[in-house]
Amino acid sequence: MADYVVPFIIDGKEVRPSATFDVVSPSTGKLVHKCGVATKEHAKAAVDAASRALPAWRDVTPSKRRDYLLKTADIMERRRDELAGYLIDATGCTQDWADLNIDGSVDQIKDIAGRISSQSGAVPSLADPSLGAMILKEPFGVVFAMAPWNAPYILGVRSVCQPIAAGNTTVFKGSELSPAVFWAITSCFQEAGVPDGVINFLSTNPANAAEVTESLIADPAVRKVNFTGSTAVGRIIGRLCGQHLKPVVLELGGKAPAIVWEDANLDLAAEQCALGAFLFSGQICMSTERILVHKKVSAEFQQKFAATIDAIFPAGADAPVLINTNAVDKVKKLLDNAVSKGASVLAGDFNATETSKTRLRPVVITKVTPDMDIYQTESFGPSVSLIEIETEEEALRIANDTEYGLSSSVFTEDLRTGLRFAKGIESGAVHINNMTVHDEANLPHGGGKNSGYGRFNTTLGLDEWTKVKTITWRS
Numbered sequence: 001m002a003d004y005v006v007p008f009i010i011d012g013k014e015v016r017p018s019a020t021f022d023v024v025s026p027s028t029g030k031l032v033h034k035c036g037v038a039t040k041e042h043a044k045a046a047v048d049a050a051s052r053a054l055p056a057w058r059d060v061t062p063s064k065r066r067d068y069l070l071k072t073a074d075i076m077e078r079r080r081d082e083l084a085g086y087l088i089d090a091t092g093c094t095q096d097w098a099d100l101n102i103d104g105s106v107d108q109i110k111d112i113a114g115r116i117s118s119q120s121g122a123v124p125s126l127a128d129p130s131l132g133a134m135i136l137k138e139p140f141g142v143v144f145a146m147a148p149w150n151a152p153y154i155l156g157v158r159s160v161c162q163p164i165a166a167g168n169t170t171v172f173k174g175s176e177l178s179p180a181v182f183w184a185i186t187s188c189f190q191e192a193g194v195p196d197g198v199i200n201f202l203s204t205n206p207a208n209a210a211e212v213t214e215s216l217i218a219d220p221a222v223r224k225v226n227f228t229g230s231t232a233v234g235r236i237i238g239r240l241c242g243q244h245l246k247p248v249v250l251e252l253g254g255k256a257p258a259i260v261w262e263d264a265n266l267d268l269a270a271e272q273c274a275l276g277a278f279l280f281s282g283q284i285c286m287s288t289e290r291i292l293v294h295k296k297v298s299a300e301f302q303q304k305f306a307a308t309i310d311a312i313f314p315a316g317a318d319a320p321v322l323i324n325t326n327a328v329d330k331v332k333k334l335l336d337n338a339v340s341k342g343a344s345v346l347a348g349d350f351n352a353t354e355t356s357k358t359r360l361r362p363v364v365i366t367k368v369t370p371d372m373d374i375y376q377t378e379s380f381g382p383s384v385s386l387i388e389i390e391t392e393e394e395a396l397r398i399a400n401d402t403e404y405g406l407s408s409s410v411f412t413e414d415l416r417t418g419l420r421f422a423k424g425i426e427s428g429a430v431h432i433n434n435m436t437v438h439d440e441a442n443l444p445h446g447g448g449k450n451s452g453y454g455r456f457n458t459t460l461g462l463d464e465w466t467k468v469k470t471i472t473w474r475s
């Protein structure tokens with residue numbers, strides 16, 4: 001595979017640019033394959049193909065679109081081993097993470113497929129009884145979709161499946177860190193018979209990303225955009241979309257809090273906080289980054305939490321892999337800064353030498369205060385901060401003392417307390433007695449504040465990709 005170049009798929013055909021970049025495995029350090037570097041010309045060709053495919057795809061009946069999606073889900077199931085391989089090679093993730101990604105994608109496609117034929121408009125009565133009116137839902141046109149590498153099947157599938165389910169066509173730009181995954185998604189839809197040009201996949205290296213992205217957002221044929229990634233790049237995408245007056249769905253970073261209240265089941269809280277913080281090395285937008293634990297139970301929780309982490313990530317095994325050395329360095333820098341300002345390390349040793357520079361074991365720090373960088377900055381790695389709280393007001397104030405608002409948890413045995421917290425927390429989702437990482441087809445996904453706006457999944461997610469047209473008539 002090392003000399004294999006991941007091609008683009010434009011208008012149903014593989015395109016192999018002469019310029020390529022390397023995709024390197026973070027677990028072996030070896031070249032996995034190469035990928036083509038897209039230019040503005042490729043971007044234009046992809047938009048043109050999507051524009052040509054639009055009139056026919058828009059008119060495909062909802063039941064036929066449903067059938068294409070159901071067939072794609074079956075194909076993903078059948079090609080599961082191949083698909084998992086692309087993800088494991090590019091990100092160093094475990095087989096479990098790959099399975100979760102593929103299961104989540106298949107489920108999402110089936111769920112959206114089942115909703116397509118019930119998308120409908122309205123027939124309101126007007127003030128003048130001689131007038132009739134209809135409100136139609138129509139696709140926008142060409143949608144530009146961008147997805148990241150960390151859960152790339154779920155995030156890549158949702159970025160194109162939901163727009164095409166509603167009758168749009170797409171240009172699909174996948175992260176340079178796992179391009180084969182995005183090629184594979186496009187290939188599954190293609191194998192299911194989705195017509196040429198409905199999904200056009202390309203990728204580019206970081207040096208060309210800004211130019212290619214801007215050319216796509218500026219293209220008059222592109223009518224709506226979605227971007228999943230960091231808040232820093234989301235801001236750039238939002239600015240460009242504002243400048244070109246394109247609506248956009250932004251799914252950005254997070255700094256999820258978990259409140260462990262004084263009456264919590266501490267075994268459950270310890271387990272769910274460990275999974276929420278360290279699943280896939282904390283490289284999930286919904287990862288638990290801050291645990292706000294009640295002073296009365298803090299000592300007992302800390303002891304159980306450390307023991308749970310030891311059990312899940314035993315000392316003898318290789319440390320988990322992160323996406324690259326930059327990701328490890330970022331977490332270590334945040335931890336260094338916190339410790340230099342008075343934080344204590346409860347679990348883990350971020351100065352330990354691991355078998356490669358892309359590996360880092362879970363680290364828990366206590367006595368975290370607002371002057372430390374880690375208090376505000378998304379670590380997007382295997383670190384979590386413990387902060388003690390005493391009152392509901394204090395817990396909510398600290399939980400909300402962040403620019404982000406994506407996900408959160410509350411641990412309490414009293415559902416009334418849980419619901420009070422849930423109402424007060426500023427985030428797109430609150431999970432009571434469950435980890436902050438929770439995404440499934442039957443729940444809307446999205447955030448508020450600087451975690452972005454708009455929703456994927458469910459009927460809300462499907463409606464993001466239609467615009468409304470009013471028709472009236474005199475009878």
Ligand code: NAD
Binds near residue numbers: 206
């Ligand atoms: P990133 O924002 O760093 O990169 C995303 C893409 O943007 C990359 O492909 C990159 O090449 C491109 N890019 C970089 N600079 C650009 C520019 N100036 N113009 C246009 N494109 C540019 O994010 P990432 O590392 O891929 O993903 C991690 C981030 O994504 C985390 O912050 C995480 O919380 C967030 N995320 C959010 C969700 C969600 O649903 N809210 C899901 C997964 C990840």
